Amino acid sequence: MPLSVETFRGETGALHWPVCRVLQAHRMQMATTHMRDLFAADPARAERFSLQVGDVLLDYSKNRITDETMALLLRLAEEADVAGWRERMFGGEKINNTENRAVLHVALRNRSNQPAIVDGEDVMPKVNAVIEKMGAFAKQVRSGEWRGYSGERITDVVNIGIGGSDLGPQMAVQALMPYRHPQLKAHFISNIDGAHVKEALESLNPATTLFIVASKTFTTQETMTNAHYARTWFLAQAQDERHIVGHFVAVSTNREAVTAFGIDPANMFEFWDWVGGRYSLWSAIGLSIVLAVGVERFDELLDGAHAMDEHFRHAPLDRNMPVILALLGVWYNNFFGAESHAILPYDHALRSLPAYLQQADMESNGKSVDRDGKVVDYDTGPIIWGATGINGQHAFYQLLHQGTRLIPADFIVSVEPHDDLQEHHDILIANVLAQTEALMRGRTREETQLEMGSPQTSPFVQHKVFDGNHPSNAILLQTLTPHTLGMLIALYEHKIFVQGVIWNLNSYDQWGVELGKQLASRILPELHADAPVDSHDASTNALINHYRRMNHPHTDLY
Numbered sequence: 001m002p003l004s005v006e007t008f009r010g011e012t013g014a015l016h017w018p019v020c021r022v023l024q025a026h027r028m029q030m031a032t033t034h035m036r037d038l039f040a041a042d043p044a045r046a047e048r049f050s051l052q053v054g055d056v057l058l059d060y061s062k063n064r065i066t067d068e069t070m071a072l073l074l075r076l077a078e079e080a081d082v083a084g085w086r087e088r089m090f091g092g093e094k095i096n097n098t099e100n101r102a103v104l105h106v107a108l109r110n111r112s113n114q115p116a117i118v119d120g121e122d123v124m125p126k127v128n129a130v131i132e133k134m135g136a137f138a139k140q141v142r143s144g145e146w147r148g149y150s151g152e153r154i155t156d157v158v159n160i161g162i163g164g165s166d167l168g169p170q171m172a173v174q175a176l177m178p179y180r181h182p183q184l185k186a187h188f189i190s191n192i193d194g195a196h197v198k199e200a201l202e203s204l205n206p207a208t209t210l211f212i213v214a215s216k217t218f219t220t221q222e223t224m225t226n227a228h229y230a231r232t233w234f235l236a237q238a239q240d241e242r243h244i245v246g247h248f249v250a251v252s253t254n255r256e257a258v259t260a261f262g263i264d265p266a267n268m269f270e271f272w273d274w275v276g277g278r279y280s281l282w283s284a285i286g287l288s289i290v291l292a293v294g295v296e297r298f299d300e301l302l303d304g305a306h307a308m309d310e311h312f313r314h315a316p317l318d319r320n321m322p323v324i325l326a327l328l329g330v331w332y333n334n335f336f337g338a339e340s341h342a343i344l345p346y347d348h349a350l351r352s353l354p355a356y357l358q359q360a361d362m363e364s365n366g367k368s369v370d371r372d373g374k375v376v377d378y379d380t381g382p383i384i385w386g387a388t389g390i391n392g393q394h395a396f397y398q399l400l401h402q403g404t405r406l407i408p409a410d411f412i413v414s415v416e417p418h419d420d421l422q423e424h425h426d427i428l429i430a431n432v433l434a435q436t437e438a439l440m441r442g443r444t445r446e447e448t449q450l451e452m453g454s455p456q457t458s459p460f461v462q463h464k465v466f467d468g469n470h471p472s473n474a475i476l477l478q479t480l481t482p483h484t485l486g487m488l489i490a491l492y493e494h495k496i497f498v499q500g501v502i503w504n505l506n507s508y509d510q511w512g513v514e515l516g517k518q519l520a521s522r523i524l525p526e527l528h529a530d531a532p533v534d535s536h537d538a539s540t541n542a543l544i545n546h547y548r549r550m551n552h553p554h555t556d557l558y
């Protein structure tokens, strides 16, 4: 008999906050509670467990919760001092303790313009100055005033970056497609696999292409290698290095490295070390967004994020959308042993949201050492995964409905589409609603039998039974606009923050990406060294040597 999703993880792996003992006992009671019955017993459930902030509605009623669950989870937020940490973040305290940095992406969209203080300095003037500079630059490019070296207008913008310097702007540009400039195409190059840069540049004309080299550090190997390749590609046609200035701009915190690359520092768009890479799309890293949709729309994106910031900062915890999402996540993660969380947008424009949130969440909370350096004995960040829901239905939903794992899911829906294909939209909406209903209700054996008209003894009935009781959140946006997109992203950022507080993590460093980078830099020269490699474990040595043999089949290396 396989372990069921109901298997309780037990004492080890439990969080240490005092209320967690009570939560564990409550979890045992909830083991036999089916959401179907909770709905049947309480007609006001949907209303009570829903919350609207501006044009974003969260229905969290299809979760395995009661009023008592929520009250206990809220106690957890209080014991973990979510409110205190929230003020520390907004107040510019250096809560990224391992890097001794403030965490102030909220200042980038601080539309109130109230001072945001880092190290005794109000950073708002420089934040506003960079937005203004981005706007002025974008205006020139978008209007055609900015000319390439041959005198032609720019038709293609290529963002070269990776991780936070790619995923955020790419996702936002895609999401805001209906607002894009009709004569300006955006492209994104991130992968160090040469196929990516080759394919992206294939159809482009150097004379009408503008490159944004986007890298916080300006040292990231993938980005710098692609940027140098693009530079060479450009110069092959432009011939003269003086033309670089009109075709390459940089987004970075590293002025020295930008200048060394040959980019005019006047064309460098700055941001600061208190902006984490995965929280940076609001900063100059959003330059490709500004170029694609214009600074007015970018402002609306910032306005939306600010609206969510204000809600997060001021709403009571029990009516606070990011807090509620975070607590529900902790409930399944730490009390039900759920290992993953699915992000399922029912909006083609949000198809890159799962990948974006993978970095935002997993790079933030994928940690096994707490902020004080202690190895944790409880689970932290879940595996984030997902895809557009409607396509997922025909691929992986089988497992969501009838698999052995408990996978909480967020269904994200835009109520009003940008297109006029009403029939398409109705089918889309009917499906998302049906999925959340099916996951919650399931279908009992009796119902299945009735529907199938099969005898009780039929061996096939069980195959068509759905246990249900699978939790999900429905997040409805009125329309996917810059404003609602800003709200949505900020909602998840704050959810991640709250979970990090409860798990006592520093959500803003990412030491886990370093070891691989370090080892890659050791292996790189070995790929072409004269002698066979024997400095690693046997498997790695063999793989390197095998690669060398296959990659240089005509040399007699051995």
Ligand SMILES: O=P(O)(O)OC[C@H]1O[C@](O)(CO)[C@@H](O)[C@@H]1O
Residues within 6 Å of the ligand: 162, 163, 164, 165, 214, 215, 216, 217, 218, 219, 220, 223, 277, 278, 363, 510, 513
């Ligand atoms: O903007 P950079 O400095 O090139 O870094 C890109 C990405 O690399 C990482 O540091 C991880 O390697 C991410 O945190 C970051 O978003």
